[in-house]
Structures are given as C-alpha cells and as structure tokens.
Amino acid sequence: MPWYDGGKPIKVEGGIKARTRRGSIGSAWWSRRFIDILERICDKGRLSRGRAYARQGQVLSIDLSPGEVRAAVQGSRRTPYKIVIRIEAYDESRWAVIEEAVAAQAVHRAKLLAGEMPTEIEELFAALGIDLFPRDLDMDCSCPDWGFPCKHLSAVLYLLAESFDDDPFLVLAWRGRTREQLLGSLADEPADDPLWVEDVPFADRLADFYAPGATAHRPERRPATAAPDLLLRVFPPPGDLTRPLTPAYRSLTDT
Structure with a gap:
C-alpha cells in the first residue's frame, strides 16, 4: 500500500510533548x-x-x-x-522465577530497592531465557x-x-x-539471607540509639566485658611507669 500522508495535523492544546527539541529522544x-x-x-x-x-x-x-x-x-x-x-x-510463575533470581543478587536487589535500574538486569533476564x-x-x-x-x-x-x-x-x-x-x-525477609537485618523505625529506637552495644536485634545496653589488663597490653606505658599507672588503667576498664 502507498504511504498515506493525510496533510498537516490539527494543532492541539495540552498534548504530551517530548522534552528534547532536537536530536535523539531518551537518555537513560x-x-x-x-x-x-x-x-x-x-x-x-x-x-x-x-x-x-x-x-x-x-x-x-x-x-x-x-x-x-x-x-x-x-x-x-x-x-x-x-x-x-x-x-x-x-x-x-515467571515473575516468581525473576524475583528469586534478582533477590539472589545482592547488588541488583539493593539498587532496585533504592529506585535504580541496574545495567546488568537485562543480562539476568536473558540468562533465564526471558526478554x-x-x-x-x-x-x-x-x-x-x-x-x-x-x-x-x-x-x-x-x-x-x-x-x-x-x-x-x-x-x-x-x-x-x-x-x-x-x-x-x-x-520481604529472605529466609536464607545471613546479612538480612530487621528494619526498625528510628522513632522506636530513639531512646537507646546511642547506647553502647545497641543493635537492631538487641537494642539493650550491654555491660563492658573488657579484660582488666587489656589497656596495659595494648598501650603499655613507657619505662618503669607500668606499676604506678596500673590502677588508673584498670579503673578505665571498670567504667
């Protein structure tokens, strides 16, 4: 069939316009x-x-x-x-396979959760035989x-x-x-992901957020368990100052 021109288009108001005025369209x-x-x-x-x-x-x-x-x-x-x-x-069923493959790739999963499209995702689809x-x-x-x-x-x-x-x-x-x-x-929490950490809202952790030893799973404050002479071994005092400074070092580990 021959190409049909149809003349000039009727101008419209409020139509969807491409942002680029020249050259190619699409940048990502x-x-x-x-x-x-x-x-x-x-x-x-x-x-x-x-x-x-x-x-x-x-x-x-x-x-x-x-x-x-x-x-x-x-x-x-x-x-x-x-x-x-x-x-x-x-x-x-096909999307379940795709999502399992994405979840197995920590970097892909993290980028998608951050709102980014990883460049490798097309290869991931191709490896599954999916376009x-x-x-x-x-x-x-x-x-x-x-x-x-x-x-x-x-x-x-x-x-x-x-x-x-x-x-x-x-x-x-x-x-x-x-x-x-x-x-x-x-x-969703991966059942076998050892690096998964529960997301606890910051407002729920505000009271103990800066407590030593606080974690998402164990927000309680834990007592110090350093060995009494740890500082002496790690930072030994010079010369013959070991004996007079020992009580001071031990007091630091008890606070």
Whole structure:
C-alpha cells in the first residue's frame, strides 16, 4: 500500500510533548535500549515524522498496563487516531522465577530497592531465557497509513521511551510487574539471607540509639566485658611507669 500522508495535523492544546527539541529522544540506558530496538526494526522516515509529532504535542494520552499501551494521537482528521501497542506480559510463575533470581543478587536487589535500574538486569533476564525488552511489537493504529509503523505510532513509541527515563519501573510494569509489587517482594525477609537485618523505625529506637552495644536485634545496653589488663597490653606505658599507672588503667576498664 502507498504511504498515506493525510496533510498537516490539527494543532492541539495540552498534548504530551517530548522534552528534547532536537536530536535523539531518551537518555537513560534502558530508554536508549528501547529506542535502539525501534530504530532497528522500524522505517526511519516514519520514525523521523513520529519524533516531530511527539515534539509538537500531537499525542493526547498514553495509558500503560500489563502487556499493553493505549494512546490517542491527533492527526489531520477531526477524530484522534487510536493506538494499541502490545507485548507479552509475564504471569505470576515467571515473575516468581525473576524475583528469586534478582533477590539472589545482592547488588541488583539493593539498587532496585533504592529506585535504580541496574545495567546488568537485562543480562539476568536473558540468562533465564526471558526478554526484558520486546524483540518485536504488535502495533495497531486507526489511521489509513499501512506503513510500519505510521508516524502516530512512532510518536507514541518515542514518548513511551521518554517516560521510561522518568520511571524505569514502567519497563517492568509493561511486562506485568508494578513497582509496588516488585519492591514489596524484594523487601520481604529472605529466609536464607545471613546479612538480612530487621528494619526498625528510628522513632522506636530513639531512646537507646546511642547506647553502647545497641543493635537492631538487641537494642539493650550491654555491660563492658573488657579484660582488666587489656589497656596495659595494648598501650603499655613507657619505662618503669607500668606499676604506678596500673590502677588508673584498670579503673578505665571498670567504667
């Protein structure tokens, strides 16, 4: 089918605009990874026109849910075009495997709990035989352009990548796991993690926070158990001062 232009788009107020006015869209590694896939499988001309649409604010709305993105884009016709972009959303059993693998990597787990997306997470998914980013996209637009993708789809894809910049957990939410679900699972006490420490609210520990020997598990103050002559052995006095200073050293260990 020949490419359908449709004329100039109708200008809209309050549309979603890309932040970048020139050059590439998407700055974080996960956003660029998504853009690299698009630019490899999609028509470059339509992607270029899609960037222009994204920067003009022609996209009216974008709604992301597990396995699906729905959007509305204002083109040259009065009625906005309807967009649907689908990928595979993973079920609970597959996510259980993913979360177990993430929890086994202390650095990955710590970064995710801190709100960061570790660069190695794509390799972790690949080692499990699971794709983090889609290899291909099932996309539909209600416009008459049969190209792949049309400029309306391209605009939505670029803005989607930019939204990944703001919140990397949207990449995982598209695969079926929200930020709250994932972090809630990773924050649970690992049964066999010897380094796990119970998180006690600071307000509950305020009275004994500075007490010697206080820990999250044992906030009680423990008596000193130093050997009476420990200071003498560690810091011996010079010359023949050992005898006269011994009582003073011992008194320090008793306080």
